[in-house]
Amino acid sequence: MSGAIEAVYIYDEHNRPLLTHEYTSRNLTATQLLPLFLGYPTPRPNLIYLPNTSPPTLVFSLVHSNLLFLLTSSSEIEPLLALEFLHRIIDVLEEFVGSPLIAHKVETSYDVVAQLLNEMCDGGAVSTTEPNALRDLVEVEGWIGKFLGGINIPGRPGPSSASSNNHMSGISSAGISAANTPALPWRRANVRHTSNELYVDLVETLSVTVAPSGRPVAAFANGTIAFTSKISGVPDLLLNLSTPSGRQNINSVMELPIFHPCVRLARWREKPGELSFVPPDGRFVLAGYGVDLLPVQNGQVGSTKSSNLKLPVSVEVKTSLGSTGSDFEVRLFITKVSGQGNSSLSGSSQTSGRASGRGGFGAGLGNHAGTSSTPALEDLVVTVPLPADVRNLSEIRASRGDTTYNPGEKVLEWRIPAKEASAGGATLRCTVVGPLSDDDDFEANGFKLDGRYDYQEEAYQSAPVKTASPEKTDEQKDIRKVAQNKILMPSSTSVSFSVKGWLASGIKVESLVIDTRKSRGLGEGVKPYKGVKYLTVSRRGMEIRC
Structure with a gap:
């Protein structure tokens, strides 16, 4: 597939065209394309053929x-290429224009958006999409430049001189741009920071399914390694x-790993577990991976009990309780988990429970963050x-926490705050x-559905007629009630929680080292501050079948 990207269109929330950027000729206009796209019924797929x-x-x-x-x-054209290019456009616009991305920001920064779209795709072929590289190619005027843009400053070339030297200025600007273009497309040139810091955030999202017998059917963890680099030089x-x-055993634990382009894959293949890279400036996703928490052992998948997963929470659900089978009970067991241990981050101080005000992963999950030595269970629902x-x-009736039930939503939520989430x-x-x-x-009003009434039909006759109507015993009524209430019992229960300072897979950062021989522009005696944080999240990812 050697197709080309022909045009990009952006519409606001009212489907009003904001921007059209064409890479090739003879394209549909924004007003022609929109009704053809909206003509497809919702939900519309990400790829439509006209x-x-x-x-x-x-x-x-x-x-x-x-x-x-x-x-x-x-x-x-390759569909994944086109969709990924749209995702890159959104990421770049949020980086340059600001987040959240709204129509007003796109309209007021049209000159920047046009430069970005022009640099990201050349003649229909995808070009530079890394934000750090685009900062050296796209000129973004600050608020001081906008304020002084209309003022003729002495020594600043006016319109006449600019037009006379148009050709030479174009050559010089092209030469300067080529000289400042970094050799690494993901890192800006001449990066300088007053405080050098390196942060590693390991986040795992759980997806666990437990059978009614308590045996785990499936248990997976999707991990992300987020990295924040604020360090000078390269x-x-x-x-x-x-x-x-x-x-x-890192290869047997981490399945299907994916890496940022800055990671040297040859080093990982030669020595699994070692990530050698020159990081981009700022926050980025270094790697992603999957972990099967129920590996195959002796030809059998999984274990006999969910407690063997070593999760901080386990749940048992019992239904059809009571004399009429109208009760159900949810038993929650909270287990204290061991932390990841201390990492050997040589060359600086380190912490795994640093303040969340930095804005990294796990920010805003509480004032007292859990550490790798004392994990903290929060947001238990x-x-x-x-x-x-x-x-x-x-x-x-709940022995801990608070419950919320709305009859219209048919959902019962049981929340246990962090101060009550003890073992x-x-x-x-x-x-x-x-x-x-x-x-x-009807029976409450004196009517019977079996053809009988509360009054005696033959009361006016001289000879009373004895009618024997068999009545149901209490035991038979209870059996009938149990059968009726059985369909009212819940069929599943899900658990949400977050644990700071602990990962379900047990993966941890052993060390983070700066290679001073290969680094450039770092400065002598610079020892950056390093920090590591572990976070496990379950957003209704643990499901218990009843």
Whole structure:
């Protein structure tokens, strides 16, 4: 596939065209393309084929912050390339224009947006998309320059001199731009920081499914290594990762790893667990990986109990309790987990529970952050979805925390604050109320649905007629109630939580070293501050089937 990107369109929240940037000729206008795109019923796919245009056109779409981004191509093009290019456009615009990305910012910074789109794609072929490299290619005027833009400063060339030396200035600016263009496309040239800092954030998101018997069916963790580099010059870094069983097993723990282009893949293949790279300036995603928490052992997948996963929370659900089977109980067990241990970050002080005001991963999750030695369990929420036939919950009893139930949403939430999330057990017991049955509606008014009435039909006859009507015993009524309430029981329960200072996979940062021989412009005696943070998150990712 050697297709080309022909044009990029941006529309505001009211589908009003904001910008059209063309890379090739003979493209559809923004007003022509929009009705063809909106003609497809929702939900619209990210790729739409328009066969009735001349020539037939592929339309790639993406919605971000209520802005609609469209990309067109009349030739066969790799879909992932086009969609990734739209994602890069959004990331770059947020970096230069500001986040959140709104229509007003795009309109007021049209000159910057046009330069960015022109540098990111050349003649339909994707070019420079790294924000750090674009900063050296795109001129962004600050507020002082905008304020002084209309003032004729002595020594500043006026319009006449600028027009007379247009050719020479173009050559000189091109030479300066080429000279300042960094050899590394992901890092800006001449980076300077007054305080040199390096931060590593390891974040894992859990996805666990537990069968009614308590046996885990599937357990995965998706990990992200976020890196923040605020260091002068061009540093060459070496990050060492390890597992509880040693660095030699890092390949068996980390599955399908992906890396930022700055990582030297040959070094990783030669020595798994070692990440050698020259970082971009600022915050970026260094690597991503997946972990199977239920590896295959002796030909069998998983373990017999969910407690063997060593998760900080385990849940048991019992349904159809009580004499009529209208109660269900959720038992929550909180277990203290061991931390990741201390990392050997040579050359500086280090911490794994630094203040969240830095704005990195895990910022805003509490005033007292957990450390690798004492992990902290926070944001513990148990969510119980209820069937549509449940009319209400007549009784809710929780031994810890607070409960929230809205009959319209059919969802029960049980929140346990961090100060009450200590090791031990907690119980939630509820009583469900089903829909009104026919017997409840009519028998209360003296009517029977089996053809009988409360009054005696033959009361006026001289000879009374004895009618024997078999009545149901209490045991039979209870059995019937249990069968009716069985369909009102929850079928699953999900758990959300976050743990600071702990990872489910056990991966940890062993060391972070600056190679002074390969680094340039760092300065003598510079020892940057280094910090590591671990965070495990479950956003309804732990599901227990009933």
